[in-house]
Amino acid sequence: MILGWSTKPGQLQPCSSPSVPVFPAGFCCAGARSRWQRMSTTNNIAQARKLVEQLRIEAGIERIKVSKASSELMNYCEQHARNDPLLVGVPASENPFKDKKPCIIL
Amino acid sequence: MDQTFLAIVFGPCDKCSKEKPLRPVSVKSEQRSYCSLCVEMMATEGLHENETLASLKSEAESLKGKLEEERAKLHDVELHQVAERVEALGQFVMKTRRTLKGHGNKVLCMDWCKDKRRIVSSSQDGKVIVWDSFTTNKEHAVTMPCTWVMACAYAPSGCAIACGGLDNKCSVYPLTFEKNENMAAKKKSVAMHTNYLSACSFTNSDMQILTASGDGTCALWDVESGQLLQSFHGHGADVLCLDLAPSETGNTFVSGGCDKKAMVWDMRSGQCVQSFETHDSDINSVRYYPSGDAFASGSDDATCRLYDLRADREVAIYSKESIIFGASSVDFSLSGRLLFAGYNDYTINVWDVLKGSRVSILFGHENRVSTLRVSPDGTAFCSGSWDHTLRIWA
Numbered sequence: 001m002i003l004g005w006s007t008k009p010g011q012l013q014p015c016s017s018p019s020v021p022v023f024p025a026g027f028c029c030a031g032a033r034s035r036w037q038r039m040s041t042t043n044n045i046a047q048a049r050k051l052v053e054q055l056r057i058e059a060g061i062e063r064i065k066v067s068k069a070s071s072e073l074m075n076y077c078e079q080h081a082r083n084d085p086l087l088v089g090v091p092a093s094e095n096p097f098k099d100k101k102p103c104i105i106l
Numbered sequence: 107m108d109q110t111f112l113a114i115v116f117g118p119c120d121k122c123s124k125e126k127p128l129r130p131v132s133v134k135s136e137q138r139s140y141c142s143l144c145v146e147m148m149a150t151e152g153l154h155e156n157e158t159l160a161s162l163k164s165e166a167e168s169l170k171g172k173l174e175e176e177r178a179k180l181h182d183v184e185l186h187q188v189a190e191r192v193e194a195l196g197q198f199v200m201k202t203r204r205t206l207k208g209h210g211n212k213v214l215c216m217d218w219c220k221d222k223r224r225i226v227s228s229s230q231d232g233k234v235i236v237w238d239s240f241t242t243n244k245e246h247a248v249t250m251p252c253t254w255v256m257a258c259a260y261a262p263s264g265c266a267i268a269c270g271g272l273d274n275k276c277s278v279y280p281l282t283f284e285k286n287e288n289m290a291a292k293k294k295s296v297a298m299h300t301n302y303l304s305a306c307s308f309t310n311s312d313m314q315i316l317t318a319s320g321d322g323t324c325a326l327w328d329v330e331s332g333q334l335l336q337s338f339h340g341h342g343a344d345v346l347c348l349d350l351a352p353s354e355t356g357n358t359f360v361s362g363g364c365d366k367k368a369m370v371w372d373m374r375s376g377q378c379v380q381s382f383e384t385h386d387s388d389i390n391s392v393r394y395y396p397s398g399d400a401f402a403s404g405s406d407d408a409t410c411r412l413y414d415l416r417a418d419r420e421v422a423i424y425s426k427e428s429i430i431f432g433a434s435s436v437d438f439s440l441s442g443r444l445l446f447a448g449y450n451d452y453t454i455n456v457w458d459v460l461k462g463s464r465v466s467i468l469f470g471h472e473n474r475v476s477t478l479r480v481s482p483d484g485t486a487f488c489s490g491s492w493d494h495t496l497r498i499w500a
Contacts, residue, residue, distance in 0.1 A: 048162035054340070055169035058380060061418065065180045069399070069417040070188040073442070074460055076397045078192070080441035085485045086200075086500070087443050096223075096240055097203040097486045097500040 119144055177419045185412070185421045189460035195443070198456060198466040203486065206237050206496040208244055213490035214271070215305075215477045219260045222483045226267045227496055228255035234269045236281065239488065239498055246281055248289040257306040259315075268296070268315055270303035276317050278329055297327045304346045309373075310353055316373075318345040324361050326373060338371050340378045347391045352398045360401050362389030368403050368413065382413050384420045391435045395459075396442045402459075404433030410447050412459065424457040426464060435477050440484030448475030448489050454499075470497055 081087055085095065092098040115128045119141040126141035140148070211231035218225055224245065228234045232253045236246040252273035259268045261278075270276040276297035279289050297303065301320035308315055309326075314335065318324045324338040324345055343364035351358045357373040368389055370380040387406035394401045400414045400421070409425040410433050424445060431451035438445055438459070445457040454475055456466040473492035480487040486500035 045159050045162065048159055048166065051166050052162055052169065054378060055166055055173065057377070059169055059173045059176065061380065063176065063180050063418045064416045065182050066185070066414070066417045066419065066421055067183045067188060069414040070183065070185045070421060072416075073185070073395065073397070073400060073414070073421075074189060074192060076395075076399075077441050077443045077460060080396070081443060083484075084439050084441035084443065085483070086439045086480070086487070087195075087441055090485065095485050095500055097498055099203075 115139065121148070177417075180417055181419065185460065186462040189462075192460055194461065195458055195465050200456070200466065200468055200499050202470050202497045203500050204239060204242050204498040206239070206242055206498070207494070208235060208237075209233060209494045209496075211494060212473075212492040213476060213494060213496055214254065214256050215258045215269075216479060216488055216490045216496060217258055217260045217267075218479055218481050218488065219264045220262055220482055221264055222481050222485070224260070224264065225488055225496065226258050226260050226269075227477075227490055228258040228269050228271070229494075230254050234258055234267065234279075236267065237496070239486075246287070246289060248279055248293075250277075254302070257303050257317075259306050259308055261308050261312040262310065263312050266312060268306050268308065270297065270306060270317070272302050274299045274302060274319070276303050276306045276315060276327070278315070294329070294332075296329050296332050297325060299323070299325070301344070304344065305348045307348060307350055307359075309350060316348060316350065316359060318348045318361055320344040322363070324348060324359075324371065336373060336376045338376055338378070340369055340371075340381070341365050341367065346388060349393050349401065351394055352396060354398065356398075360392045360394065362392040362403055362405075364388045366405075368392055368401070370401075370415065380415065380418060382420060384411060385409070387432070390432065393436050393438060396438055396440065402436050402438065402445055404436040404447050406432035408432055408449075410436055410445060410457065412445075422459070422462050424455075424462060424464070429455070434475060435479075435489075437478055437480045437487065439480060439487075446478055446480065446487055448478040448491075450474045452491070452493075454478065454489060468499065471495070 117128055119126055120138045121140050121144040128139035131138050131140055209229040211229050213227055213229050216225055216227040223240055225237045225239050232250045234248050235244050238245055252271055255269050255271040257270050266278050266280045268276055268278045275295050278294045278296050280292050296315055297317045299319035299321050303319055305318040306315055313329050315327050322341045325334055326336040328335055341363040345361050345363040348359055348361040358370055360370050362368045366383055366385045368382045369378045372379050385405040385407055389403050389405045391404040392401055400412055402410055402412050404410045408429050409423050411420050412422040414421045431449050433447045433449050435448040443459055445459050448454050452471045454468040455464050458465050471491040471493050475489050475491050477490040486498050488496055488498050490496045
């Protein structure tokens with residue numbers, strides 16, 4: 001929630017599939033279905049095809065084991081730990097945000 | 107989402123050449139315009155014998171199942187188990203070193219300049235301010251024509267800033283040091299969305315901007331001409347955040363949205379290459395791990411999660427029973443060992459990325475933390491809050 005409302009401004013509702021009767025492809029019955037129903041079936045088919053294609057792409061990518069991926073993340077951390085000022089802490093003289101002189105309590 | 111770009115255009119159909127109301131259709135990532143009759147006919151033509159809506163749906167379900175199976179096969183161990191041999195972190199003492207006061211209302215977004223010193227921040231009252239974080243002086247200020255400026259970014263050259271929000275646009279303002287500078291006069295409108303702008307970022311140069319919007323899409327724009335170079339469709343609801351991959355790893359970016367999904371995109375083709383759906387609520391913030399092999403997300407479900415791109419799955423969850431408020435913003439320290447997360451309960455939690463434990467909790471803000479970024483050289487991080495201030499911690 002970024003604006004403090006219960007929904008984001010202009011939040012789109014996810015598409016839910018309407019309960020449209022599914023006719024076999026090519027079956028022509030001009031009178032039995034309204035034009036609107038035919039068009040929304042077309043939309044749904046187009047969307048379903050897109051989803052299937054997208055899933056095919058995602059299913060086909062190459063993956064490695066979590067153990068290998070984890071150890072590589074760890075190696076990166078260890079290699080760069082020395083150069084991480086927030087991790088190892090740098091002396092006040094090198095950090096422009098830290099005060100150089102100690103506070104004197106009068 | 108095709109629906110958001112559905113405007114009634116009248117003209118010759120690309121297929122039958124008759125003058126009719128046209129619908130835009132993407133065919134192999136090209137835009138064509140067909141009349142509704144041709145659209146219907148093509149939809150039924152292209153179908154194979156048994157390809158009905160039902161069969162496509164069941165194929166989608168089986169593909170989803172296969173995806174889960176493939177991911178599960180490689181889930182041989184947990185990240186924190188592998189990380190057991192790593193030394194535990196000591197105590198952290200991080201304090202507020204500077205407080206930037208001057209905004210009249212909630213601070214919504216901030217970004218660092220590459221010079222590691224200047225900061226741009228934007229607020230609900232429409233003001234965008236450029237600060238020198240060493241001295242806390244304000245160097246530039248501009249008032250936007252809209253309120254709720256939810257996104258702002260510094261150009262890589264340091265010579266311009268971009269910002270936008272409820273105006274549905276992303277505008278670029280060049281920064282000069284003229285005496286009587288009138289920033290608003292030099293404003294350039296670059297991006298146009300059909301809903302609010304939630305995030306923006308320059309790519310490697312001042313020439314291109316990537317935007318995310320409440321209209322459910324992300325888009326890549328050319329700054330000079332304002333032309334749309336690529337659009338990214340796939341989120342089922344508002345997109346709230348985006349982050350570009352570190353330049354060495356290539357042309358991808360990750361986005362997170364109200365549909366609880368984080369999606370990784372190829373900037374050249376506009377294709378979604380990976381998507382992750384394990385959060386229980388809106389994803390407010392995404393940030394790449396410094397190596398580019400993983401990214402973290404912060405969500406309204408009060409958790410932050412780490413997703414590894416090569417294992418193609420979530421590998422860590424950063425949560426505690428005592429943390430019940432959403433995480434609004436996340437960023438990594440330079441080495442990737444620490445994850446800083448700002449929450450709606452006014453605190454900042456510091457997590458050990460590898461071990462999954464919390465190493466520190468920082469108090470100071472008097473209202474929600476809305477934005478958080480680590481400086482480019484990693485010496486400090488800045489947080490912005492609904493309490494109208496920004497704080498620099500080190």
